[in-house]
Amino acid sequence: MDVEDLGHRYQQLRYRAEPTWAHLIGEYSVAPLFEDVSEEAEDAVGAEAGRIARAAASVARIPDGTAASLDAAVLAWDAATRSGLLECRFAELDVDPLFGPVAALPGRVSKLSLPSAEVARALPEKYGAFARHLRDRVERLRAGRAAGRTPVAFAVHGTVDGVRDWLRTPVDDDPLLAVGALPRLVDRSALRQDLHAVIGEVVRPALNDYADALAEQAAPSARPDERCGLCWLDDGERTYATLVRAHTTTDLTPEQIHEIGLAQVAALAEEYAVLGREIFGVADVATVLTRLREDPALHFENGDDLVRAAEHALARATEGARGWFGRIPAATCSVETATSGSLGQYFRPTKDGSRGASFVVNVSDPRAWARYEVEALAYHEGVPGHHLQMALVAELADLPEFRRTAAVTGYTEGWGLYAERLADEMGLYSSALDRMGMLSFDSLRACRLVIDTGIHALGWSRDRAKRYLAGNSPLSPGHIDAEVDRYIVTPGQALAYLVGRLEIVRIRAEATRRQGSRFDLARFHDAVLGAGPLPLTLLDAHAAAALP
Structure with missing residues (x-):
């Protein structure tokens, strides 16, 4: 066969x-x-x-x-x-x-x-x-x-x-x-x-x-x-190792990922200090995180304002994407609302066109949304993130169906997180405060590496995980509870975001070194997105061959 x-x-x-x-x-x-x-x-x-x-x-x-x-x-x-x-x-x-x-x-x-x-x-x-x-x-x-x-x-x-x-x-x-x-x-x-x-x-x-x-x-x-982690079960170590490999598509051990997370959290503190001084006039990271978490003026009051902000961010990104990508999907992405589920989620278009692509925002509690989060999430879920990624692959008619629909968490979520930082390169963030949303989401993803492995490999308690996230991110108490509980019930999945982003950044740096003055970022993006979802080891090999 x-x-x-x-x-x-x-x-x-x-x-x-x-x-x-x-x-x-x-x-x-x-x-x-x-x-x-x-x-x-x-x-x-x-x-x-x-x-x-x-x-x-x-x-x-x-x-x-x-x-x-x-x-x-x-x-x-x-x-x-x-x-x-x-x-x-x-x-x-x-x-x-x-x-x-x-x-x-x-x-x-x-x-x-x-x-x-x-x-x-x-x-x-x-x-x-x-x-x-x-x-x-x-x-x-x-x-x-x-x-x-x-x-x-x-x-x-x-x-x-x-x-x-x-x-x-x-x-x-x-x-x-x-x-x-x-x-x-x-x-x-x-x-x-x-x-x-x-x-x-x-x-x-x-x-x-x-x-x-x-x-x-x-x-x-x-x-x-x-004893909420898998490590407390007799076969938990094997189960967690399997889940980590499946989601990250790498051979990194939980211990290695834990150390990467700690290093990323420490590096982000320096960025918080710089932006905190610009926005709030203070460089103390704990003070900056508290201000971001507790200042009511930094949160939405109603769903209409939230939707308008999401639509504005998505429109800016869609307009600004040309020149950064050689190929843009024909399908457009709309903003839709929901009253359940995660804060934001992307739905790819159906292959028969009966439903278009959408960036869905949860408006059940607008105050749960920080104003500085909307742009970063729109760039992650919409453009240049999951919409460019998934709507484009749906249009790659030369790829077999199993390639166009492959579920590769490290690649998919790694690209979504890469897109948040790429949006900064593209000049899409409207203000320094909106750029703070990029750091906020970065802290969440870095903390995930520490907490997910801490829970499932190192035996952390649910309370210890929540205290760590509270001390190293601006998330509200309700979001902290939901995030930690997510890591407990879906082991390994949350590791894919930052591990994937770091690997895409590394692959990009290698291509830049290899090609020197011949390197073109739009061609690199087309190589990453134009072959469909790939395990990161294969993405590395593909990029090396496509961009020698």
């Missing part, structure tokens, strides 16, 4: 394993499905991914600067990474009140495009599969307890609270009824009636059983805040 056939086989496997993601990007063949986390399903996916990885590795070749030379290597990495992650059986201890299915699905319903009557009428079946998903999670947690692998107590209690809040909502107002635009031939009232029935008769009983199982079975043996 050649690489093209292997890639197609792997992409179909991905669609079946991650049908909600597939639906979001416009793949409707799996519209009736929801993620199957049963042991049998995950074992089957892991085994098939392993076979594909071995076959691809056998024909992989050294990157020569062409996109085709990367096909087998990317496929081998992606499939092997998926297989390795599933071998860790993380589902046996996975309870996540922040990004788990109970928190995520209600916010995604309106983003699930329904371009045809067939796709729209598949929604009731999808919701039934969601109910089975919850019941499978109960079984996986039971297997985890038998093996001595238990979730963290605060995550269990938080998820129970989330389910109970959901169930207190009248069925007539259930978030799963908030579907998006329907095709002309679909009767909205009839579909709503079908959804109402499956929500009341199938989904809500499953939610209730899930909450009961968490409260009665998982909670008594859940790990306390003092």
Whole structure:
């Protein structure tokens, strides 16, 4: 079987394993499905991914600067990474009140495009599969307890609270009824009636059983805040090492990443002192951080002002991108609002064009947004960040589908963070205070290296992690709580941002050294973005071949 056939086989496997993601990007063949986390399903996916990885590795070749030379290597990495992650059986201890299915699905319903009557009428079946998903999670947690692998107590209690809040909502107002635009031939009232029935008769009983199982079975043996890291589990070191490699796409050890984080935090203190003197007239870092955190004048009062600021930043960046990139995607990016989820998030356009790209800002509590954060986040999520990255790769028709949609956290989030600093080079920040937002987000990402590894490799408590973040960033107490809890329930993911950025910066410096006066930054950016998502080791090899 050649690489093209292997890639197609792997992409179909991905669609079946991650049908909600597939639906979001416009793949409707799996519209009736929801993620199957049963042991049998995950074992089957892991085994098939392993076979594909071995076959691809056998024909992989050294990157020569062409996109085709990367096909087998990317496929081998992606499939092997998926297989390795599933071998860790993380589902046996996975309870996540922040990004788990109970928190995520209600916010995604309106983003699930329904371009045809067939796709729209598949929604009731999808919701039934969601109910089975919850019941499978109960079984996986039971297997985890038998093996001595238990979730963290605060995550269990938080998820129970989330389910109970959901169930207190009248069925007539259930978030799963908030579907998006329907095709002309679909009767909205009839579909709503079908959804109402499956929500009341199938989904809500499953939610209730899930909450009961968490409260009665998982909670008594859940790990306390003092032992919230993976290192407290018998196989935690191996599990964390696998997650670190998967997310960073490097061979850096947790200990090495911890030291990189400490060094980055120390270096940022010097930048805070310079900008603090310019903005506030003080250079003491602790004073600067306190002012940024506590001054009410530095926070939004209403959602309209927040949206306008985001739109203004995105427009400035879109206008300023030409000359810094040789190729700009045809798709545009709009600002949309949400009342749940993270502060800001990017949604790539669907491949059929039924939904455009959007930078979504959470306006549920405008005061949670610092005014100095908006521009940096718009540049990260929008332009020159994820929108240029993801909308462009969606237009690379010569790349196989598995390349255009590869999930490579170190590359994707590394570019998003690189874009925040690139925006400074481009002169996009409106003021010194807006540049402070760039430092604020840098501190968060540097602290992540220290805290994520501190929790999962060095045994830090939840409280120690929060104290470290409070002492080294301007985040509010509420944001600090949410950030630390995120690192606990999604180990390793937060490492990808700064590790990825530092690697892209290093690759850029190497290209500059190699090419000297021939170096062109727009060509470098095109090389980085023009081959689709790449593990950082392959990105390095590709850049060296493409920019000799």
